[in-house]
Amino acid sequence: MKILPVHLDVFALIILLGVAQGLFLGLFFLTGERGKNLANRCLGWFTLALAAISGEIFLNYSNYTFRALWTVDFSEPINFVIAPLFYFYTFSRIWKRMPRRWLLHLIPFGIWLANAITWFYQPLEFKYNSYLHSQHPEMPYIDAESYLDEDFTGLRGYISEMTLLSCLIYAILSLLAIRKAMRRNPELKSSGQLHSLRVLSWLFALVPLLIILVKPQFQRDVGDYLLATYIAATIYATSFLVMRRSDFFREDKTPEPAADVRKKYERSALSEEIEENLLQKLNRLFDQEKPYLESDLSLPKLAQRLRTSPHHLSQLLNDRLEQSFFDLLATYRVREAQNLLQDSATAHLKIDEIAERVGYNSSSAFHTAFKRLTGQTPAQFRATATSSRSA
Structure with a gap:
């Protein structure tokens, strides 16, 4: 050959x-x-x-x-x-x-x-x-x-x-x-x-x-x-x-101490009127489009959709909501997960599938956030909701 x-x-x-x-x-x-x-x-x-x-x-x-x-x-x-x-x-x-x-x-x-x-x-x-x-x-x-x-x-x-x-x-x-x-x-x-x-x-x-x-x-x-x-x-x-x-490339994951946050925004030109307007836009966006369900949502991306700067959006979250960006995401995502966990139409979904559906790439991060905000694991919350429906 x-x-x-x-x-x-x-x-x-x-x-x-x-x-x-x-x-x-x-x-x-x-x-x-x-x-x-x-x-x-x-x-x-x-x-x-x-x-x-x-x-x-x-x-x-x-x-x-x-x-x-x-x-x-x-x-x-x-x-x-x-x-x-x-x-x-x-x-x-x-x-x-x-x-x-x-x-x-x-x-x-x-x-x-x-x-x-x-x-x-x-x-x-x-x-x-x-x-x-x-x-x-x-x-x-x-x-x-x-x-x-x-x-x-x-x-x-x-x-x-x-x-x-x-x-x-x-x-x-x-x-x-x-x-x-x-x-x-x-x-x-x-x-x-x-x-x-x-x-x-x-x-x-x-x-x-x-x-x-x-x-x-x-x-x-x-x-x-x-x-x-x-x-x-x-x-x-x-x-x-x-x-x-990937979460690996994201920033702003470590919350700043309250004193540092206040110092950071001391010289900001964001007025109360602008803050109120921006807060209304944020609530309307979250209610209508639910961007928090996107696993790759970041502070700059959200600021761009609200037509503001990441600095001003971060100030709004800290001043008016007393939350960091990641705390805000966790609040909305866990709330959405609660709806899915107690809805009989989505009872067939596994916990990991619900975690992904509400925007989490990591099931461990989802469990940690859920337990921190509700005092229960997702499985415990679903079991309680199921018992309430059958009672």
Whole structure:
């Protein structure tokens, strides 16, 4: 068997970095407290699936496959699971549960996985010829026989078209789910609560278009490196959106001593009339749009929506409400959580799901705030409310 030298260039580096970041991001979402959240688990498996597909493309593009022939087409079944996984993520992020009969969406993946079993047991010589066929058709094949029928479905020749169709269908389903959520709750559109989800959905929706543009321009699969480059860009865009929502990068979490607060605002020009007007705007915004439900709400973001400065908003909270920004958020979020915990319509939601619904990324932070403000844990509060309804 003839072996070509390893080929590394800028595209190979971008794809490899995307694979590494995809593996990291997938494990990040599947471990720790994050892994207890349904949407995080779906996103974690989705990014791992992208990393697997990109990994195979990297091996093919760089010619490393010659040195690991057993990896030929190892990720092929995953083509039929990436689109459902993204839809599961979108749906569970909005509704905090999986779609009905969600296992039916995985039937094509199951069929292809069964189809791939016979492929995995083919001799290396057979896989060598297959690799040449898809990546290096100019090279001479070697004599090889298959042990088993390598494609009992007879559909392997249409895998690009089927992948395109799958991505297109589930991209549309994801965008429709977001649209439905915004129609049911119009304030989500103005609050930007689903902005990150909408960005990722449009990025995923571009995959079918990219397949249409790339595949006709290249013989067989040699243009897949362009798809893998786009996948790497999508993975890093996801990482950016995750970091932007992270509590790690937020400031103003440590409340200032009262003496320091008074000193800080001694020279402020915020009059009582302006304070009263700003307080009315704040109450109206919280009542109508409920921005406190957004997990990434910050003092500067809230000030921008009220058309004031963070300094003046902070002064208002301390002077008129005698609260810090984070105390205010906790008050409203816990109040909203109490409504959900005692509502029979949301009795099916887990405590962690309620924590996320009211704006908390961390369930431990939610439990701490709830216990501090109510004197009870969320579970104790729900049990008391349930007893009161049944009495």
